[in-house]
Amino acid sequence: MTQATVTTEPAARAVGAKKYYGEGDTEVRALDDVDVEFERGKFTAIMGPSGSGKSTLMHCQAGLDTLTGGQVFIGDTDLSSLSERELTLLRRDQVGFIFQAFNLVPTLSALENITLPMDLAGVKPDQAWLDEVISTVGLGDRTDHRPNELSGGQQQRVAVSRALASRPEIIFADEPTGNLDSTTGTEILAFMRKAVDDLGQTIVMVTHDPVAAAYADRVIFLADGKIVDELLDPDAEQVIDQMKKLR
Amino acid sequence: MLRLTLRNLAANKARFLMTTFAVVLGVGFVVSSFVMSDGLRSTFGALSEDITAGTDLLVRPTSEFGEPLPLPEDLVTEILAVDGVDNAEAFMESAENELQPIKADGSTITTAGPPQLTFAWNDDTEIGAFTIVEGTAPDEPREFSMDHTAAAKHGFEIGQTYDFVTPLGVEEDFTFVATTSFGADNATVGATLMHVSLAEAQRLFGDPGTVQQIAISVDPGVDAAAVANDIAAVLGTTTAEIVDQATVTAEQKAEFTEGIDIVGNVLLGFAIVSLFVSIFIIYNTFAIVLGQRVREMGLLRAIGADAAQLRRSVVAEAVIIGVIASAIGLAAGVGIAALLTAVFEAVGAELPAYPTILSARTVVLAFVLGIGVTVASSIAPARAAAGISPIEAIRDGAAVTPENGRQRLVRGAMTLLAGVAVGSFGLFGPGLGTLALVLTLGSAAVLVFLGLTLASPAVARPLTAVLGWPVAKLMGTAGGLARGNASRNPRRTATTAAALMIGLSLVTMGYVVGESVKSSLGNLIADSVSADYVIAGMDEAALPPVFADELAASGQFEAVTGMRYDEARLGADVREVTALDMGTIDVLFDIDLEAGSIPASDATDVILLHDELAADLAADVGDTVPIEFVSGHTADLTVAGIYADATIFEDPLVPDQVFDAAGAEVADEWVAAVLPDGVSTADLAPFVAELERTYPQVSIDTASEFQQSFEDTIDSMLLVVNALLALAIVIALIGIANTLALSVHERTRELGLLRAVGMTRRQTRRMVRWEAVLVALFGAVLGVAAGSLFGWGVVSALPADTFGGSLTIPIPQIVQVVVLAAIATLVAAWLPARRAGKLDVLDAIAH
Ligand SMILES: Nc1ncnc2c1ncn2[C@@H]1O[C@H](COP(=O)(O)OP(=O)(O)OP(=O)(O)O)[C@@H](O)[C@H]1O
Ligand SMILES: [Mg+2]
Secondary structure (H helix, E strand, C coil), X not given: CCCCCCCCCCCEEEEEEEEEECCHHHCEEEEEEEEEEECCCXXXXXXXXXXXCHHHHHHHHCCCCCCCEEEEEECCEEHHHXXXXXXXXXXXXXXXEECCCCCCCCCCCHHHHXXXXXXXXXXXXXXHHHHHHHHHHCCHHHHXXXXXXXXXXXXXXXXHHHHHHCCCCEEEEECCCCCCCHHHHHHXXXXXXXXXXXXXXXXXXXXXXXXXXXXXXXXXXXXXXXXXXXXXXXXXXXXXXXXXXXX | CHHHHHHHHHHCHHHHHHHHHHHHHHHHHHHHXXXXXXXXXXXXXHHHHHHHCCCCEEEEECCCCCCCCCEECHHHHHHHCCCCEEEEEEECECCCCCCEEECCCCCECCCCCCCEEEEECCCCHHHHCEEEEEECCCCCCCEEEEEHHXXXXXXXXXXXXXXXXXXXXXXXXXXXXXXXXXXXXXXCCCCEEEEECHHHHHHHHCCCCEECEEEEEECCCCCHHHHHHXXXXXXCCCCEEEEEHHHHHHHHHHHHHHHHHHHHHHHHHHHHHHHHHHHHHHHHHXXXXXXXXXXXXXXXXXXXXXXXXXXXXXXXXXXXXXXXHHHHHHHHHHHHHHHHHHHHHHCCCCCCCCCCCCCHHHHHHHHHHHHHHXXXXXXXXXXXXXXXXXXXXXXXXXXXXXXXXXXXXXXXXXXHHHHXXXXXXXXXXXXXXXXXHHHHHHHHHHHHHHHHHHHCHHHHHHHHHXXXXXXXXXXHHHHHHHHHHHHHCHHHHHHHHHHHHHHHHHHHHHHHHHHXXXXXXXXXXXXXXXXXXXXXXXXXXXXXXXXXXXXXXXXXXXXXXXXXXXXXXXXXXXXXXXXXXXXXXXXXXXXXXXXXXXXXXXXXXXXXEEHHHHHHHCCCCCCEEEEEECCCCEEEEEEXXXXXXXXCCCCCEEEHHHHXXXXXXXXXXXXXXXXXXXXXXXXXXXXXXXXXXXXXXXXXXXXXXXXXXXXXXXXXXXXXXHHXXXXXXXXHHHHHHHHHHHHHHHCHHHHHHHHHCCCCHHHHHHHHHHHXXXXXXXXXXXXXXXXXXXXXXXXXXXXXXXXXXXXXXXXXXXXXXXXXXXXXXXXXXXXXXXXXXXXXXXXXXXX
């Protein structure tokens, strides 16, 4: 297995990560001894068949779930050593999330949703950065609207802005374009790409869509809880070929 | 469809159990009310028959008006001589606490609880209803007996002598000669029942040579009705009636029933409040649970279920819940009855043993009420859910909205106005009977509450925003989110808050009326009484007739007068008349004389009239008005003056001489006295203390103590209000906790998101708790507003010249209650908050 050249300390990494569900006959190895590094300032896509452990890897790497064995790190923090509260604070301060849907708190305006992690932490957002994020993502004057007054695409842009706004160490996105039509999905992917290129953000994205994966710098392929392959600077064709092999 | 109904119930077990709590309580109170009153009625019914078993006929005095004059004692012998009469016995009964035995330790039995009553002994136990348990009959002077329960409880021993508080002062050395039993079980309900000889009874609380009633038994086999005719012949000019056993028994039962009904009605009041409040809670639960099932409903519609089927399935759920709640409520009712019986015993008013009677009427009513309330509150949500279009449900985020906001606001405002109109009619319209008034005001309150609940979603958003402002400021993001959650679903907030609104409005009304009456009375008393002392019998005890004379003779006071009341015919109508020492009026009171003058102490055949009465009688100063007393005595009284202040007197006032001449009431109801200049109540304290030792049944209050005693009376009535508050708040809090738990469940995914992006457990819990507090405060604000309105209405409807009609809103008390409710809400929100905090983030996101 080849590893990407590491120029700096990775933004996040997993070492011998194991996640088992159930016992004995019914044991499911959602993650089976996974070693992976997510390079700072890069856009990584995770692909694989349904049930291969993509979401599990992301959840464990983000501190939403705990491992059965092995270690995961954000920066140089070993997540297994953290308490529930410390994990929460870590997510708040160092991790950004974009989910497939229901990303926003309906009682808050778009802007309030964007600054939510900072508000929870009780810190003032950096106004200049905030403006830059909002303009990069192209939300413009819709920041006063409630989520139910925004289209699905606009809602996802708010979610991307929220993930970017607190300048987290790393952003995890689980099928962020899964619920969108292809045009809107393409826009969101372009924004994420831009955040990596222009703002230097690290992003890890789970996706089923080879076109989406082609926006990444690197694609990791999972099957049966193991990393089976990876592609650097992929295009959609290569990804499709690779996926076919896994089936 | 039924299978689906049952599945849904099983899935939401905990939810519906909480919903049923309020119904269980309501049904429980209804049932306990009936269980207690049915049981007690049966016990007392049997007792009434016991008491009157030996009495075939009863002769008692009558009068056209007022208290009838007693019967001449000679009548007993005359009746005994009538053919067919087996026995005739004089019946004498003291006023409550008129005679009080002094225990060995020097104290008296408290007069706050059940009364102390003394009777004339008669040896005929058939007629008397009392039998001697131990000792000999009290038929000599200075002998007495007591029922064995009271004797044992208070430590009276046969053969010992005890002193008595009597209307004539403390009398010493009465020998305790016997213990007795009232009926077979001595069912005294906590009262102390004593006997003395007839002569002693006449001396201590009657008139010499007279008896109150005559109980008669007829010879076996003789027709009582025929004997009654013969007795009527010997009555002669005595105004009296002869009644038979059935009448006496029925009257006796009715008398007992009155007390039983009071207890029953208080319980029913509690029942009505909890049932009414439960409607809102059940409605809310249904609305939320159905809201969460929108998709399922839509799917069912899509695959061919029609609206009526869906509606029926929801109503079927309600019926099942109603049946379960009613059954639990039935059992709870029996429990509540037992609990209350124990409480009564603990406060010294033990009830006689009574059978637990669950009559068919009680069971049917329990189920009708329980099911009725549940089904009634499910109808609107059921209709809304059934009205869902298949598309609506399949599209995400469809909400059940039964009608639009404006329509609802208009309907609410109209209901509210109707309530206010009905209430105003009840308060200010033509004088209604008690029942009609209670029903009118009750339905007015229901309309107002419904109207407020319908209309209040319109203000829920702005009001919770305002109330939530400090919370958002102080509690940071969690507070801000709490504020947003409290106002995101105005209708849910309004319905959840309704229960608390109802509770708090009742309490606020109680406080407003209580405090207004207190302060009005205070002002009025200060204005119209210049006496230093106001003296009255303690509790129900009578004031000894000799008391006022003794005070006057003591030389300690500048002026003293007793006030006695009796009925007399004045003009065309019978009215209560007050007799007093007219010469003292100027010194003791300020009656606000409008015309004429106040006569001197020795004036005879004069009268002072309140201005309204003077107008009624068309009498002016110098006119004469004819007066006729119960005794038949008549006089022509000259109007000496007309007065305006109705605080103390509203009656016509006459000199003592008029009552004395007419043989009217001799005992003073109360006595007022004023000290000479330069003497303070402190100076007189030793004298007063001595006086209280001689007359323990008298309470001697300074003017300020007098006012205080009024306030104490009002405060003790507010205790009932507080009990109602506790009940309403408990139910309301359960409602809030229930809704909150449902909301937390409904927002699982949102909570998961918040937790994922870094909200700590503490922040999550805080958010949920403060949402609850905001909803509670919203209800409290509406409740306080409605309650103040009710209070204002009641105070305005009270007669201005006796209660002053001035409005006092006791802000500190109200704030205290609101804060209390908010704190209680924080506690009630504990569980839902904990659940929200403990949500597993991953599960929540995947939800
Ligand atoms: N809570 C759980 N209990 C038991 N097994 C689980 C649980 N969560 C996940 N699994 C199992 O772990 C494996 C990996 O699941 P995961 O959700 O990571 O797959 P995925 O690659 O994200 O699939 P998809 O593309 O469908 O989202 C699957 O076989 C799944 O059944
Ligand atoms: Mg997945």
